[in-house]
Amino acid sequence: MAKNPRHPRWSLQDIPFDRIECAAIAEENDWFYLLAGASFVETLSDLYARNLAEYYGSNLEAQSWLREQWEQEEVQHGRALRAYVLAVWPDFNWEAAYARFVAEYGPLCQTESLGPTPALEMAARCVVETGTASFYTMIQQASPEPVLRELAARIRADEVQHYKYFYRFFREYQTRERISRWRILRGLWQRAAEADLEDSFLAIRCAFELRNPGQTFTPNDFRAFRKRLSVWIRRHYPFEMAIKMLMKPVALPPMLQRLLLPLLMRGARRAVT
């Protein structure tokens, strides 16, 4: 695969943070928690990249892509979201909340939890990138503020590229491992079910508790938060794109995929709304 000439392909200077229409978003608490939480998860990518590069230690191409491109771009997503959050909510102590997130979530990120095979881990990474590409598509569509729309569009484009790289690495491993469709599907299902919950909950809890000293953010608060988000999800989540990306590693025959797609979309909509 041809290497891109410059990584990351954009920089924080490309985002007009000084033109943010703060009044359009500053009163919206759910936006604050969503963006602060996303900034923590993205910023911690150096740890995920280190773990993944270690796991794929014998694959020099994957290793160098992970450290030189993927990690740089993901960490930049975190820096850009942090800058956005601090431009709109300047009183938030981002460093302290992030330090708490690292202390709580860092120990859960272990190389041993990767796998169980190199191909299945690459497929699982496709699930994660599908999740982020869809998430930023939703943010782009739902945002009441133009600079956030622009930032989300740039991040989304990176996430789609990441998916393509992970998918290509998956195909390479799969030609050797020849894992059955059923096993891939089971792996994807498991990862999609876990995705997003543990790290999102912790990230939002850290943002909430730093912003509201003395208050605790409970799993019930998280459920209520997700329920409020379901309105945006229903309206703006790119279900069709997400399911097509998720199913690609399973490589169903095209006819079957065409038949299944509407059913899966209906099921996914029902599951999240």
Ligand SMILES: [Fe+2]
């Ligand atoms: Fe990202």
Ligand SMILES: [Fe+2]
């Ligand atoms: Fe990504």
